[in-house]
Amino acid sequence: MTGTILSTNGLxxxxxxxxxxxxxxxEIATGELHAIIGPNGAGKTTLIRQLxxxxxxxxxxxxxxxxxxxxxxxxxxxxxGLARSYQxxxxxxxxxxxxxxxxxxxxxxxxxxxxxxxxxxxxRLAGPALAALDQVGLGARADIxxxxxxxxxxxxxxxxxxxxxxxxxxxxxxxxxxxxxDESARMVALLKTLKRSLTIVLxxxxxxxxxxxxxxxxxxxxxxxxATGTPEAIRxxxxxxxxxxxxxxxG
Amino acid sequence: xxxxxxxxxxxxxxxxxGFALLPVYAVLAGDSFVLSLGTRILxxxxxxxxxxxxxxxxxxxxxxxxxxxxxxxxVVGIMAYHGVTSAWxxxxxxxxxxxxxALFIGALSLRTRGLYFIMIxxxxxxxxxxxxxxxxxxxxxxxxxxxxxxxxGGFPSLDDRPQFYYLCFILLVAALYLMKRLVGSRxxxxxxxxxxxxxxxxxxxxxxxxxxxxAFVIAGAVCGLAGVLLANQADFVSPATMxxxxxxxxxxxVVLGGMGSLMGPVYGALTVLALEESLSxxxxxxxxxxxxFLVLVVLFGKGGIAGLIARWERRx
Numbered sequence: 031m032t033g034t035i036l037s038t039n040g041l042x043x044x045x046x047x048x049x050x051x052x053x054x055x056x057e058i059a060t061g062e063l064h065a066i067i068g069p070n071g072a073g074k075t076t077l078i079r080q081l082x083x084x085x086x087x088x089x090x091x092x093x094x095x096x097x098x099x100x101x102x103x104x105x106x107x108x109x110x111g112l113a114r115s116y117q118x119x120x121x122x123x124x125x126x127x128x129x130x131x132x133x134x135x136x137x138x139x140x141x142x143x144x145x146x147x148x149x150x151x152x153x154r155l156a157g158p159a160l161a162a163l164d165q166v167g168l169g170a171r172a173d174i175x176x177x178x179x180x181x182x183x184x185x186x187x188x189x190x191x192x193x194x195x196x197x198x199x200x201x202x203x204x205x206x207x208x209x210x211x212d213e214s215a216r217m218v219a220l221l222k223t224l225k226r227s228l229t230i231v232l233x234x235x236x237x238x239x240x241x242x243x244x245x246x247x248x249x250x251x252x253x254x255x256x257a258t259g260t261p262e263a264i265r266x267x268x269x270x271x272x273x274x275x276x277x278x279x280x281g
Numbered sequence: 282x283x284x285x286x287x288x289x290x291x292x293x294x295x296x297x298x299g300f301a302l303l304p305v306y307a308v309l310a311g312d313s314f315v316l317s318l319g320t321r322i323l324x325x326x327x328x329x330x331x332x333x334x335x336x337x338x339x340x341x342x343x344x345x346x347x348x349x350x351x352x353x354x355x356v357v358g359i360m361a362y363h364g365v366t367s368a369w370x371x372x373x374x375x376x377x378x379x380x381x382x383a384l385f386i387g388a389l390s391l392r393t394r395g396l397y398f399i400m401i402x403x404x405x406x407x408x409x410x411x412x413x414x415x416x417x418x419x420x421x422x423x424x425x426x427x428x429x430x431x432x433x434g435g436f437p438s439l440d441d442r443p444q445f446y447y448l449c450f451i452l453l454v455a456a457l458y459l460m461k462r463l464v465g466s467r468x469x470x471x472x473x474x475x476x477x478x479x480x481x482x483x484x485x486x487x488x489x490x491x492x493x494x495x496a497f498v499i500a501g502a503v504c505g506l507a508g509v510l511l512a513n514q515a516d517f518v519s520p521a522t523m524x525x526x527x528x529x530x531x532x533x534x535v536v537l538g539g540m541g542s543l544m545g546p547v548y549g550a551l552t553v554l555a556l557e558e559s560l561s562x563x564x565x566x567x568x569x570x571x572x573x574f575l576v577l578v579v580l581f582g583k584g585g586i587a588g589l590i591a592r593w594e595r596r597x
Contacts, residue, residue: 082484108486120484122477133474136467137486143495144467152467195485 034096035060035199035229036081036112041090043076043253050076051087052253058199063221063230065240068250074233075117077250078203081231082114083107094199108137113197115188117204117233123177127168127187130176131159134194162194163187166220182213189220199229206236218242241265249273288594289587293544296551300450304443316442317514322554323449324510327456329534329546331503336532337541338464339496340476344399345386345406346531349379349501351413351523353508358425358518359416368431368439372509379505380498382409387497391490406528413520424519431513439513449510453547456503461543463499472496537578539587548586 036058043051050073058064066074079085081092083104091100094110102110122130132155136142139154149155163169166186171179176187185205192200205221206214218239224230225243234240240247241261248258251273257264264270300323307316328350335341356375365371390401419425430439437444463469474482475489482489512518521527530553538549556574560567582589 084480084484103488104480104483105486105488108484114484116481120478120481122474122481124477125473129470133470133482133487134485136470137482142467142471142487142492145469146462146466148462148465149467149470150465155467191481191485 033060034058035094036231037093038081039091039093041077041080041092042088043073043080043085044088050253051080053090054250054253054255055090056248056255056258058229058231059246061229062245063225063232063243065232065234065244065247066250067234067237067240067247071252072250073253074250075203076253078114078201078231078233082112082201105137108195108197111196111198112201113192113195113199114201115185115192115203115205117207119181119184119188121176121184121187121191124175126173126175127163127179127183127190128156128159128172130187131162131190131194132156134191135159135162138195158194162190165193166190167216182209185209185213185217186220193224197228199231200224201231203233204235205232206234206239214239289544289590292590296544296547297454304446308443313442316446318554318558320442320446320449320514321511322550323446323453324507324514325531325534325554326547326550327449327453327510328504328507329531329538329550330453330456330460331500331507332531333535333538333540333542333546334460334463334472334503335493335496335500336535337539337545338469338476339472339493341391341493341497342399342532343402343497343500343528344525344532345402345404345409345528346500346504347523347525347527348386348406348409349383349504350508350511350527351409351518351520352379352382353505353510354512354518354522355413355416355419355425355508356505357431357509357512358427359419361428361431362419362425364428366429366432368433371431372506375509376502376505379508380502383498383501384494387494387501391493391497403525403528406523407525410520410523410525413523420519422520424517424521427512427516427518430516431509445513449514452506452510456506457543457547464543468492468495533575537575537585539585542584542587542591545585545587552586 034057038054038056041051041054054077066077068074080087083102087100091098093099094112099107122133135155135158160169160172163172166189168183168186168190171183179187189205206217209217214236221243232243244261246258246260247264248255249264249270256273257267257270303319304316307313332343332346335343353375356378357371360371386402386405390398390405393401414422437448439445471487471489471492475493479489511522534549534553535546537552538547539545556571557567560570578585584591
C-alpha cells in the first residue's frame with residue numbers, strides 16, 4: 031500500500047471564462063479508495079475526464095506510475111491499467127451484456143486484426159467476460175441485450191466492462207447515480223470487495239456510501255481542491271463544512 | 282453451426298437459388314436480355330454489399346462509394362485501350378488501386394463524423410469524377426468503350442453471357458461469405474462497437490481509427506472489383522459511373538435492402554434494378570412511383586426489406 035499510482039500537478043482546465051479545474055494537485059496512493067466529493071458543478075467529472083484522457087487539461091500534468099500521460103490518448107491509458115465508468119451510462123446497447131464485456135476483454139487480448147474466426151465462439155473472450163459479469167452480479171443476465179437491462183444493471187455492466195480490462199486503477203463516476211437503496215447497498219458491497227485488489231477513484235453524491243468506503247477524500251469546490259484527508263479529518267474540517275456540507279450536517 | 286430454417290434463411294436461399302437458375306430460364310426462354318439485367322443486378326449487389334460493410338455495420342455513411350466503381354472500370358478500360366486485356370493483370374491492379382484510393386480518402390475523411398464525413402466523402406468522389414471527365418485521351422466526358430473484355434485466357438470467358446453471369450454470381454456469393462466471416466470476427470466486433478459507441482471503445486482500450494480505416498479499404502477494394510465487372514458488362518466506362526447520384530443509388534440499395542444485414546444489399550439491388558426496369562417500361566416518369574415506394578419502405582419498414590423479413594420471423 032505504498033507509493034503513488036496517479037498524480038496530477040497544477041491541473042488547470044478552462045472553458046472560456048470558466049475555470050472548471052483550478053490548479054488541482056492530487057496524489058492517489060496505490061491501493062486506496064480515494065473519493066472526490068463536491069457540490070454540483072464543482073468540476074468532478076471534468077477532473078475525471080482529464081484523468082482518463084477524454085479531455086486535455088489547459089495546463090498542468092497527469093502522471094501514472096511516474097510516467098507523464100498528460101498527452102496520452104484514452105486507449106493507451108487503458109492499456110496502462112486505467113479504466114473508467116461513466117456517470118451517464120455508456121454501453122453498447124445493441125449488443126448483449128456478454129458481448130459488451132467481451133469487447134472489453136478483446137481490447138486487452140492482442141490486436142483485433144483477426145478477420146476470420148467467429149468472436150462469438152471464442153472461449154478466450156467468453157470466459158473472462160462471464161467472470162466479470164459474475165463478479166458484479168450480472169452472470170444470469172449475460173445473454174440479455176444491453177438495451178433491455180434495468181438502470182441499476184446498466185451501472186453494474188459499466189463496472190463489469192471496466193473490470194474486464196483488468197485495470198489497476200478504476201475511475202468511477204457516480205456508480206450509484208439513480209439507484210434505489212437496495213441496488214446502492216449491493217454496489218457498496220461490490221466496491222468493498224474491489225477495493226481490496228484495486229486502487230479506486232470514486233466520485234459519488236451518496237455521502238453515506240462515500241464515508242463508508244473511502245480511505246481518503248478530496249473536496250472539490252468551484253474546481254479547487256479545498257481539502258484532502260481521511261473521512262474523520264474531512265468531517266471536522268471547518269472550510270469543508272462551510273463550503274459544502276453546510277453547518278446543519280450532522281458530524 | 283447448424284442453420285435453422287427461419288424465414289430469413291429461407292428467403293435468402295430462394296433468392297440465391299433463383300439467381301443460380303436464371304441462366305437456365307434464359308436459355309430455355311431464349312431471353313438473353315434477362316441475363317444481362319441479372320448480371321447487372323449481381324454486380325450492383327456486390328457494390329452495395331461492400332458499402333454495407335462500412336455503412337451498415339460500421340456506421341460510416343460514405344456518399345462517394347461509386348468512385349471505386351469508376352476506378353475499377355477505368356483500370357480495365359485504360360489497360361484494354363493500351364492492349365493489356367489479361368484479367369490476371371487488370372483485375373489485381375484495379376483492386377489494389379481502388380484499395381489505395383480508399384486508403385487515401387479514408388485516412389483523411391475518417392477524422393470527421395456525421396454530416397462532415399458524408400460531405401468530405403462526396404467531395405473526394407466528385408474530385409475523382411472530374412479526373413474522369415478530364416481524361417481526354419480516354420474519351421473524357423463521353424467515356425471509353427472497351428476494345429475487348431477482360432481475358433482469363435480461355436475460361437471463364439466474359440464474352441460468353443452465362444459464363445460471365447456465373448462468374449459474377451460466384452464472386453457475389455464469395456463476397457457475402459467473406460462479409461459474414463468478417464462481421465462475426467473480432468475485427469467485425471470492433472467495427473460494430475465503433476458504430477455503436479466510439480468513445481466507449483477508446484475508453485476500453487481500442488484505437489478504433491485503424492480498424493475503421495481497414496474496413497473502409499476493404500469496402501473500396503471490393504467495390505473496385507464490382508467496377509471491373511460493371512465495365513465488362515457494359516463494354517463501356519464513363520465518368521457517369523462515378524457521378525454522385527450513383528453513390529446515392531448505392532446508399533438507396535443498402536438502406537432499402539436493410540443496413541447491417543448480410544443479404545440486405547442483394548435485396549436492395551434486386552428491388553431497385555427490377556423496379557427501374559419494369560417501371561421505366563411503363564412510364565418515362567417512373568421515379569414518381571419509385572420515390573414514394575422508397576419513402577414508404579424507409580418509414581414503415583425499419584431495417585429495410587431484410588428487417589421486414591426478420592419481423593415476420595419474430596411474429597410467427
